[in-house]
Amino acid sequence: MRRGWVLALASLTIVLVVVDLTAVTIALPDIRADLGASLAEVQWVVDAYALTLAAALLPAGVLADRYGRRRLLVIGVSIFTVASLACALAPTAPLLDLARGVQGLGASALYGTTTPLIGAVYPEGPDRGKALGIFSAVSGLAMTLGPVVGGLLTGAFGWRAIFLINLPIGAFVLLALRQRVAESRGRGHLDPPGIVLVAAALFAIIPALIHDLPWLLVAGIVLLAAFVVVERRTAAPMIDFSLFRNGVFAVGSATTLLMLAALLGAFTYLTLYVQGPLNTSPAEAGARFLAFSVAAVIGPVVIGRVLHRWPMGVLIAAGPALIAVALLVMAIPADDPWTPIMFGLFIGGLGLGAGNVVANQVGLTAPTDQVGMATGVVNTVKQVGTAVGVAVLAAPYRAGASTMLLVAAALALAGALLPLALAATRARRTVAGASPAESTDPAGH
Numbered sequence: 001m002r003r004g005w006v007l008a009l010a011s012l013t014i015v016l017v018v019v020d021l022t023a024v025t026i027a028l029p030d031i032r033a034d035l036g037a038s039l040a041e042v043q044w045v046v047d048a049y050a051l052t053l054a055a056a057l058l059p060a061g062v063l064a065d066r067y068g069r070r071r072l073l074v075i076g077v078s079i080f081t082v083a084s085l086a087c088a089l090a091p092t093a094p095l096l097d098l099a100r101g102v103q104g105l106g107a108s109a110l111y112g113t114t115t116p117l118i119g120a121v122y123p124e125g126p127d128r129g130k131a132l133g134i135f136s137a138v139s140g141l142a143m144t145l146g147p148v149v150g151g152l153l154t155g156a157f158g159w160r161a162i163f164l165i166n167l168p169i170g171a172f173v174l175l176a177l178r179q180r181v182a183e184s185r186g187r188g189h190l191d192p193p194g195i196v197l198v199a200a201a202l203f204a205i206i207p208a209l210i211h212d213l214p215w216l217l218v219a220g221i222v223l224l225a226a227f228v229v230v231e232r233r234t235a236a237p238m239i240d241f242s243l244f245r246n247g248v249f250a251v252g253s254a255t256t257l258l259m260l261a262a263l264l265g266a267f268t269y270l271t272l273y274v275q276g277p278l279n280t281s282p283a284e285a286g287a288r289f290l291a292f293s294v295a296a297v298i299g300p301v302v303i304g305r306v307l308h309r310w311p312m313g314v315l316i317a318a319g320p321a322l323i324a325v326a327l328l329v330m331a332i333p334a335d336d337p338w339t340p341i342m343f344g345l346f347i348g349g350l351g352l353g354a355g356n357v358v359a360n361q362v363g364l365t366a367p368t369d370q371v372g373m374a375t376g377v378v379n380t381v382k383q384v385g386t387a388v389g390v391a392v393l394a395a396p397y398r399a400g401a402s403t404m405l406l407v408a409a410a411l412a413l414a415g416a417l418l419p420l421a422l423a424a425t426r427a428r429r430t431v432a433g434a435s436p437a438e439s440t441d442p443a444g445h
Helices: 003-026 028-035 039-067 069-089 093-121 126-157 166-180 192-211 214-233 241-245 247-275 282-288 290-306 312-330 338-363 368-392 394-399 401-431
Strands: none
Touching: 003 028, 003 039, 003 069, 003 093, 003 126, 003 166, 003 247, 003 282, 028 039, 028 093, 028 247, 039 069, 039 093, 039 192, 039 247, 039 368, 039 394, 069 093, 069 166, 093 126, 093 368, 126 282, 126 290, 126 338, 192 214, 192 368, 214 241, 241 247, 241 368, 247 282, 247 312, 247 338, 247 368, 247 394, 247 401, 282 290, 282 338, 290 312, 290 338, 312 338, 312 401, 338 368, 368 394, 368 401, 394 401
């Protein structure tokens, strides 16, 4: 088995996962028109995928460790590919939403197995660092190029092409996995009560936000509280809540959720706006989103140069602060709305690129034997953030695109102020003579 094959296949599978989350947003106006979908049904095209991915991500990692990473990846790619065909053939919006949910379930296996597979063939040291760097770069590039790819495919062949292109890629990955990748396992512990409770909580909270059902929201919060209680009493929990005693991890996770809720939630409705009232074709919209893609590649390079020099509180705040500025810029009235939108896309790309690097670093602040769990929590938070953003920003969008952008900016600003407030607290403690070791908030290095 060649390590290069493992890295290449892991990178290719993560491209499938990420592109199908971001590329479909540019096609939402065409999907809505073609299937006669309501706004709520269009929301579920994004949320059904993100929600099932988020709910199954942590269990997928445990199952991969217990039963075999390659085995679960093969199962995941198979589910993802078949569901992609179902998405492409869906005659109605509800069937498309259902297929997207199944696709997200398959994507959770892809997301939960790729990093451990790389870790299994690249031992600790410079080679693993390089491999994970390449993997992260490919993932980031896929996220930023998703809207461009989606626009080009939709403009040339229609929205169904976004899903059909997955079929040959999925078939190639399945064949290569069986021939080029060896099996590897870890020490996975199943937590059925935790799996059921967290999935039920998410599947209650997100629909409650989309359809404005207070009783369902309360039920979801109760289920989430029950999940916390169960996990605290379980010998081998899915999430060890002692991780959140680390201020860097706790605040970084909360900020990541708010950052992605603001940006990716806003992007879902921005694509409806630019292809609706602004009458922009999918191909042109995708091309204009290149400003976002280019900046998202620059962002990690810039933040990487100061990652070990700036306080973590400032670093965590950088991404959502830039995103807040970007959304405020896009909300500025102009004779040509594309002028502020293009500036905002570039600033937002810088914010997302920087924010993703710091989010990955947040996962690595956990103890060595909990890094896998911590990384899984951060990845889950990213998907939950996307689903929450799409749900929360629906009502503001009905009031107008500018209103939606302002609410999204407020979410991002909250994500930036939280770590800055704790950084300021740390600074005051230091001036007062408190030992840095006494605090674990994110102002520390």
